[in-house]
Amino acid sequence: MKQIRRRQVIRTGTTVEQMVRAIADMIVTGVMHPGERLDELSLAVRFDVSRTPVREALRELGAMGLVDREPNRSAVVANVTEAYLHSMFEAMSELEAICARLGAERMTIDERHALELEHRASARLVHANAQEDYAAHNTEFHTKLYRGAHNDHIYEMVTQTRARLAPFRRAQFRLPGRLAKSYDEHDVIVTSIMRGDSAAASQAAYSHVAIVSDASIVFASDKVG
Amino acid sequence: MKQIRRRQVIRTGTTVEQMVRAIADMIVTGVMHPGERLDELSLAVRFDVSRTPVREALRELGAMGLVDREPNRSAVVANVTEAYLHSMFEAMSELEAICARLGAERMTIDERHALELEHRASARLVHANAQEDYAAHNTEFHTKLYRGAHNDHIYEMVTQTRARLAPFRRAQFRLPGRLAKSYDEHDVIVTSIMRGDSAAASQAAYSHVAIVSDASIVFASDKVG
């Protein structure tokens, strides 16, 4: 094989890290679907490396829960049971409620303003029914919320859980009227946080995720199982 | 090299899985200390395998957060900052509070009885000041508590967090009077759960971990940093 060290122009990190990010991205963004095979040789060819780094990347993705691995079988994009999916959504509700509560107590003035700005910015996207753009703002909004708890470990857990849920939550904004409802729910969270009302923020965040969960499980159900 | 397939008598799983378990165990039980190097070749020799499975095991342990890895550097047993340690303890409080709350609502009669039994069984160990044995019962008690929430993903998160905290929590029961206090705290949790009082159970579990956290950080402080 050639090996002329021309591994594209991705700048950051080691080969394996790059592959982990690339593959995780494909899974999370829905380029690859739950249950799809991740054959080592194909990936090696695709990324122009040998199987060794591919294997390490797959193992790491396995540890993250994004792919399932069994001995002597190809790795496959994680396809969780409906029960486990449900437990992840419930965990998301709990985690997000914690973040909202802690955020209401701990966020700096700047963080609060940034959150509110992010929220307000997405208002016009609701009217335009710009689902893609709204989804991007939505992600950023939630990231700011999670950061606001000022707890790195909780941030790690909630981020990882969110990533694992992503493949099953893709279509949520296609439900008619969901965009507007989502915006309203965010509004309650933001308002509560601005007031420093941790109980209300927590409650609002919990229900918000619970609703997203319901919306998503409908769409997931034809993939899971 | 020989390769006479005599890799000890550990029965389950692939080579890498066995190594992950073995190394994780050494870290969690304190045989290896935070900051200690995990050189690939030494481990390979020790386990009588080549470096390839060792590397995969280390990568998995890295993903779990039990070891730290940097490019072109040996993996080392994870040594977290005091800030991150604090965030993990806080997360533990929150997670355990959730488990207690959900447990108070969801545990079956059998689960409640088993939890109470486990708790009562450790009473005599308190009087004997049998720290080792109490620690074992303590682990089992908390596992039952986590299971009681009937949420697999939360169980996964809390278990993983607990494992990462283990190296920094080892000495907690050596504080004078800690055993008795721990028992009393458990008692409040158990009683609340038996009554189905989720708010009280949640509150009790939260404070319990917060106290353990304080007790542990004292001991951790000469290791961390």
Added chain:
DNA sequence: AACGCGTAAACTGTATGCAGATTGCAACGC
């Protein structure tokens, strides 16, 4: 004696080869 520099040793990153496991297919028997 202290500091820099260069080289070698030690170690990680990656490629490749081989052995064992699995799967699909085809030929055969019922």
Added chain:
DNA sequence: GCGTTGCAATCTGCATACAGTTTACGCGTT
């Protein structure tokens, strides 16, 4: 015609070889 068995192709698991990087040490210079 359908199920079963055996073989071949494919793929994973692990070992080994090699390349690139970091670290440590010793030598020479000041």
